[in-house]
Amino acid sequence: MQHIAYISRAVRPLTDEDLHELLTQCRRDNKRHHITGVLFYSHGNIAQLFEGESEAIDPLFGRILRDGRHSHVQKLIDKPIAARSFADWSMAFHPLEPEAFEALQGFLLPHHVPAPPSTLTIADAMLIDLVRLAVFGGATPPQAPAPTAGLDQA
Amino acid sequence: MREHSEQTILRHVPAGVATLQGPELCYGFVNEAMEAVLGGPAPEGVPIAKHPGFLAADLLDVMQRVYQSGRPFIAKAYCLALPGPDSPNRYYDLTLEPFREASEVISGLLLFAVDVTAQEEARQQAHRLEVETRRLDTRLRVLTETVPQITFTVDAKGHYDYVSPQWYYFTGQPPTAAVDAIWPLLIHPDDRLRVLYQAEAARAAGAGWSYEYRLRRHDGQYRWLLSRALPEQLHTPGEPVFWHGALTEIHDQRELTEALRRGEAELRFLADSIPELIWTASAEGFIDYYNRHTSEYTGLTQEELGPTGWVNLLAPKEQAEAARQWVHSMATGEAFEGVFRMRRHDGQYRWHIIRARQLADGQGLRWFGACTDVDDQHRLREVLQTQYNELARTNHDLDTFVYTASHDLRQPLINLRGLFEELARVASFDDPQASSMLQMVEDALAQLELTIQDLAATVQDQRGLSAPAERLDLRSITDEILLGLRMQFVQAGATLEFDLEGAPTLHYGRANLRSILHNLLSNALKFAHPERPAHIRVRSYLQDGQPVLSVQDNGLGMVVPSPNSPGFRPFTRQHTHVPGAGVGMYLVQRILTSRGGHLEVASTLNEGTTFTVHWTAAQPGE
Numbered sequence: 092m093q094h095i096a097y098i099s100r101a102v103r104p105l106t107d108e109d110l111h112e113l114l115t116q117c118r119r120d121n122k123r124h125h126i127t128g129v130l131f132y133s134h135g136n137i138a139q140l141f142e143g144e145s146e147a148i149d150p151l152f153g154r155i156l157r158d159g160r161h162s163h164v165q166k167l168i169d170k171p172i173a174a175r176s177f178a179d180w181s182m183a184f185h186p187l188e189p190e191a192f193e194a195l196q197g198f199l200l201p202h203h204v205p206a207p208p209s210t211l212t213i214a215d216a217m218l219i220d221l222v223r224l225a226v227f228g229g230a231t232p233p234q235a236p237a238p239t240a241g242l243d244q245a
Numbered sequence: 246m247r248e249h250s251e252q253t254i255l256r257h258v259p260a261g262v263a264t265l266q267g268p269e270l271c272y273g274f275v276n277e278a279m280e281a282v283l284g285g286p287a288p289e290g291v292p293i294a295k296h297p298g299f300l301a302a303d304l305l306d307v308m309q310r311v312y313q314s315g316r317p318f319i320a321k322a323y324c325l326a327l328p329g330p331d332s333p334n335r336y337y338d339l340t341l342e343p344f345r346e347a348s349e350v351i352s353g354l355l356l357f358a359v360d361v362t363a364q365e366e367a368r369q370q371a372h373r374l375e376v377e378t379r380r381l382d383t384r385l386r387v388l389t390e391t392v393p394q395i396t397f398t399v400d401a402k403g404h405y406d407y408v409s410p411q412w413y414y415f416t417g418q419p420p421t422a423a424v425d426a427i428w429p430l431l432i433h434p435d436d437r438l439r440v441l442y443q444a445e446a447a448r449a450a451g452a453g454w455s456y457e458y459r460l461r462r463h464d465g466q467y468r469w470l471l472s473r474a475l476p477e478q479l480h481t482p483g484e485p486v487f488w489h490g491a492l493t494e495i496h497d498q499r500e501l502t503e504a505l506r507r508g509e510a511e512l513r514f515l516a517d518s519i520p521e522l523i524w525t526a527s528a529e530g531f532i533d534y535y536n537r538h539t540s541e542y543t544g545l546t547q548e549e550l551g552p553t554g555w556v557n558l559l560a561p562k563e564q565a566e567a568a569r570q571w572v573h574s575m576a577t578g579e580a581f582e583g584v585f586r587m588r589r590h591d592g593q594y595r596w597h598i599i600r601a602r603q604l605a606d607g608q609g610l611r612w613f614g615a616c617t618d619v620d621d622q623h624r625l626r627e628v629l630q631t632q633y634n635e636l637a638r639t640n641h642d643l644d645t646f647v648y649t650a651s652h653d654l655r656q657p658l659i660n661l662r663g664l665f666e667e668l669a670r671v672a673s674f675d676d677p678q679a680s681s682m683l684q685m686v687e688d689a690l691a692q693l694e695l696t697i698q699d700l701a702a703t704v705q706d707q708r709g710l711s712a713p714a715e716r717l718d719l720r721s722i723t724d725e726i727l728l729g730l731r732m733q734f735v736q737a738g739a740t741l742e743f744d745l746e747g748a749p750t751l752h753y754g755r756a757n758l759r760s761i762l763h764n765l766l767s768n769a770l771k772f773a774h775p776e777r778p779a780h781i782r783v784r785s786y787l788q789d790g791q792p793v794l795s796v797q798d799n800g801l802g803m804v805v806p807s808p809n810s811p812g813f814r815p816f817t818r819q820h821t822h823v824p825g826a827g828v829g830m831y832l833v834q835r836i837l838t839s840r841g842g843h844l845e846v847a848s849t850l851n852e853g854t855t856f857t858v859h860w861t862a863a864q865p866g867e
Contacts, residue, residue, distance in 0.1 A: 098529070167531060167552050214553045217568035218531075221553065224575055225529035 092172045094128070094142035094215075095152050098222055099164040101135040107186045109160075111195075114182050118197050126151060127177040129219075131226040132184040133201065137161055138222035142175050167218060176208040176215075183227075201227045261337070261358030264344070265293055270308055270354060272296070282325065282337065282358045299325045304339070308354060311341045315351050322365045336365035395492040399474070401448050406487060415494075417463025433459035433467045440472075448488065451476055457495065468496040522587075522616035524555075526601070528609060530575035539616075544590025560586040560594055567599075578603055584623075587616060595620035644704045651700040658697065662690050703832055714752050719745050719785050719794070722755075726763050733770040739779035747786025748793070751860060757836045764833045765856055769798035774851065792860045799853040805846050833858075 105113070110132065117130070121141070126148070128141030141151065156164055183199040192198045204223065207216035252274070255262055261279030265272060269292040280286055283298030294305055304320065311318050320339040327335060340357040389396045389409050398407040405424045413420055416431055432440055436458035447454035453475040459467035474490025516523040516536040523536040531552030540546055543558060556564050556571075563585050574581040581601040586594035601614030669683050676682070720743065727734060727741070751758065766781065773779035782797040834844050841862035848854035 170551075212557065213564040213568050214551070214556045217556055217572060218553045220568070220572045221530040221575060224572065 092142065092174065093145045093148045093170065094140060094172050094176075095148055095169045096138070096140040096167045096215075096218060096222065097152075097155070097164050098136070098138045098167065098225060099161040101132075101137055101161050102159065104135055105132060105160075105184075107188060107191065110182075110184055110186060111192070113160075114192075114195060114198060117182065118180060121180040124151065127175055127180050129177060129180070129204070130182040131201070131204075131223055132182065133226045133228075136226040138226045140219060140222075141180070142172060142177060145171075167222070168215065174210065176210040260360075261356070263287070263356040263358075264353055265308070265356060266353035268312065270294070270305075270312065273353065278360075279356070279358060282335075284327070299327060301326075308341055308356075311343060312351060312354055315343045317342045322361055322368075334362075335360065336362045392491075393494070395470075397474075397490055397492070399448075399488050399490070401486050403445065403448065412492075415462060416460070431461040433461070435459075444472075447474075451486070453488070454490075457499070460492070468494055469499045471495045521618070522597070524614050524616075526552075526612035526614065528603075528611065530571060530612070542587075542589055558588045560588075574601065581612075581614070584619070596623040647700055647704050651697045651704070654697050655694075658690070658694055662694075665690065714754055717751050717753055717755060717758055719749060719751055722758055723762055723766075723783065726759060726766055729763070730767055730770060733767065737770045737773040737779040739770060739773065739781060742780070742782040744782070745785040747784070749785065751785070751792055751794075753840070753860060757840070761833050761836055761858065764830065765796040765858075768830070768856075769796060769800060769854075772800040772803075772854070773798070774800050774853075788859075794858040794860070795855055796858075797853065797855040802848045802850040802852050802854050804850065805848050 121127070124143060124147040126141050126143040128139060130137070130139040130141075139155075141148065143151075152166075152169075179197065181197040181199050183201050183204045185201060186192050189200060201223075207219040209216075211219070255274070256276045258276065259278055261276065261282045263272065263275040263279040263283075271290050271292045272287040273289065275283070275287040275289075283296075283300065285298060287296060287298070293300070293308065297305060304323070307318060307320070318341045320337075320341070322336045323339045325335045325337060327333075337358045338361050340355075340359075342355040342357070343351045344353055344355050346352045390411070393411070394409075395411040395415060396407075396409040397405055397412070399405050403425070405428070408424050412418075412424070413422070416422075416427075418424075418427060429437060429441060440456065440458045443454060443456050453473070455471070455473040457469055457471050460470050462468050471493045472490060473493075474488040477487045477489065513536075517538070519536065520538050521536075522539045522542060524532050524539060525534045526532045532550070532555060533552070535547050535550060539550075543550065545554070556568050559567050567583060567585055570583060571581060573579070580603075581599065584596060584598050587597045587599075588594050596619050597616040598619050599614065599616045601612050603610055603612050605611075665686060669687075674683075723743070766783075769781045770779060777799065780799050782795075784795045784797075786793055786795075830844075837844050837858065837860075840860070842858065842860045845857040845859065846854065847857070
């Protein structure tokens with residue numbers, strides 16, 4: 092198991108359609124590769140933490156680096172972990188028309204993003220708090236801690 | 246037949262052909278092309294002047310002259326204005342050729358018209374282009390001579406085809422200077438060979454170049470310039486290739502960059518030399534630099550620590566709070582400060598003050614932090630705190646003991662006195678010294694009682710040492726005390742003199758002020774000279790802006806070891822014949838010292854004593 096976190100800048104602002112496409116595409120691909128995590132997007136700022144088996148994680152980051160939709164990819168952490176902390180893969184952003192997204196699996200409004208799972212180390216949880224702050228600014232206080240991945244129940 | 250076929254050929258040739266006959270220049274043979282030029286069929290035998298078609302009068306005039314002179318004439322690119330608003334002008338080369346009959350007399354004109362409209366339009370277009378080119382050229386020249394850069398054109402061999410006037414302004418060379426020869430000489434000797442090589446290599450490769458070098462300015466100073474040039478793209482094969490380029494002065498930017506780089510290197514060196522943990526973080530709160538001491542202390546590299554790994558170094562119980570505080574600082578921009586235990590490479594946790602502040606400058610927002618090892622201080626403080634607590638407790642116990650002891654001793658003393666009085670009343674003694682003995686016992690008992698009372702008072706007053714200060718009226722406090730000393734006052738036949746105008750009030754603890762005044766006044770009464778009535782003078786005034794109280798008597802006086810440090814110790818007594826426990830002045834001194842003041846005493850034996858109370862600490866510089 093391994094996880095990677097990075098921040099980056101979108102080459103151009105993402106429209107609702109772009110975000111919709113990104114969400115469905117990532118949900119589909121990540122499900123196939125058993126990748127879980129969370130992606131934040133706001134005003135061209137992108138941050139993502141994803142976790143999974145190393146055989147899936149490294150090629151995914153390679154694809155992310157080559158993705159023409161963003162640039163200035165700055166890897167923050169890349170290290171082995173004992174277990175998953177996220178139950179699935181989700182994405183948090185402010186769509187222009189939130190109604191169109193509410194029903195979508197894996198979509199979160201930024202102020203509904205749960206606090207980092209307690210299974211993360213404090214350093215990693217702080218990193219997620221910091222990237223969320225960097226992407227969304229200080230207006231979205233974290234929610235109560237999220238339930239842990241609970242893979243044993245899945 | 247043959248003539249007919251020739252006529253047919255002539256009729257259809259694309260050039261206009263016509264014969265004009267006789268001095269009247271009447272139309273003879275006119276082919277189709279010429280009919281088009283004339284704008285319709287030309288009736289044979291009609292003079293051309295009568296039916297000129299599109300031909301203008303000036304041409305008819307020239308025809309007459311050619312006919313008369315017999316010299317042929319070609320009107321080149323003659324413009325025929327065709328009727329109709331949209332008809333374009335047509336251009337013809339019109340050849341007027343006189344023809345002669347056998348008699349050598351001119352009998353008419355041959356007229357040829359070749360349509361040269363296309364050529365003429367091309368020529369006019371070329372002219373317009375030339376004008377436009379000249380305009381662009383002028384614009385380019387103005388621009389190249391106006392921009393602050395030096396512009397140049399150089400050929401493949403390194404010969405300068407063009408150098409803008411700025412080169413002459415910059416170098417101070419005369420306009421007649423041989424640029425090719427002088428330019429390399431003006432390059433800084435340290436850069437010269439490199440520049441010449443790079444330029445030649447680029448020209449040989451047919452590539453552009455961009456390099457920096459120092460060029461000598463007119464004032465002799467070498468200035469950094471950026472030289473950039475590109476080869477001409479649209480050159481005709483076989484013709485010499487040119488490179489066009491510009492020189493930009495980048496001296497100031499380069500110096501600034503150099504200064505910044507040096508400053509950064511110096512700062513980094515400084516940070517690496519300090520035996521403290523120094524680090525910087527991005528605006529988002531990710532640590533991007535740890536100094537050398539950090540890796541020495543933690544035993545971890547920057548990669549191992551990572552952007553948030555420092556939290557892992559803290560004591561596990563403190564991590565969550567430190568993380569919360571750090572995120573809060575990032576969200577609000579507030580400085581980060583806390584005392585945390587940080588793990589050393591050997592596993593030992595040492596106390597550190599972690600501080601970080603944000604700096605917003607031209608390069609954006611950044612955080613600068615330091616972790617100061619305060620472990621030794623922290624441990625020392627803990628030891629001192631423990632010792633202080635012990636001392637305070639011991640002191641308190643001692644006070645309690647003294648108070649309790651004095652209190653507990655009172656009852657047996659009262660009993661003792663009662664018993665003694667009873668004994669004196671009922672018992673009779675044969676000894677003639679009995680009465681004086683009895684008196685001595687009684688005196689000793691009174692002395693003991695006083696001592697015990699004073700001991701109790703000492704403890705009580707010490708407990709009031711930290712009473713809150715308030716604004717107090719000296720006169721009214723003094724009056725209260727004199728009420729209590731009324732008996733002694735009367736006994737000593739004392740008179741009092743007040744002079745409180747200088748400082749009538751005082752900011753002090755009430756119980757303390759009472760205690761001090763009580764001791765000073767009762768002392769003055771106690772040590773009154775037996776041969777004269779006591780006269781006490783109380784003054785309150787400002788000395789160097791600080792309140793001072795003096796109590797002067799005309800009593801017994803005493804020996805003062807040193808006027809500034811009287812050094813009163815408890816239970817030390819100057820006049821053993823006067824009853825007292827010897828704790829009074831000790832108490833006064835303790836109160837004063839605890840509030841930053843001090844006591845001065847001046848005394849002459851058998852003349853009197855003056856106690857001067859300085860309530861507050863002397864100002865520095867006095």
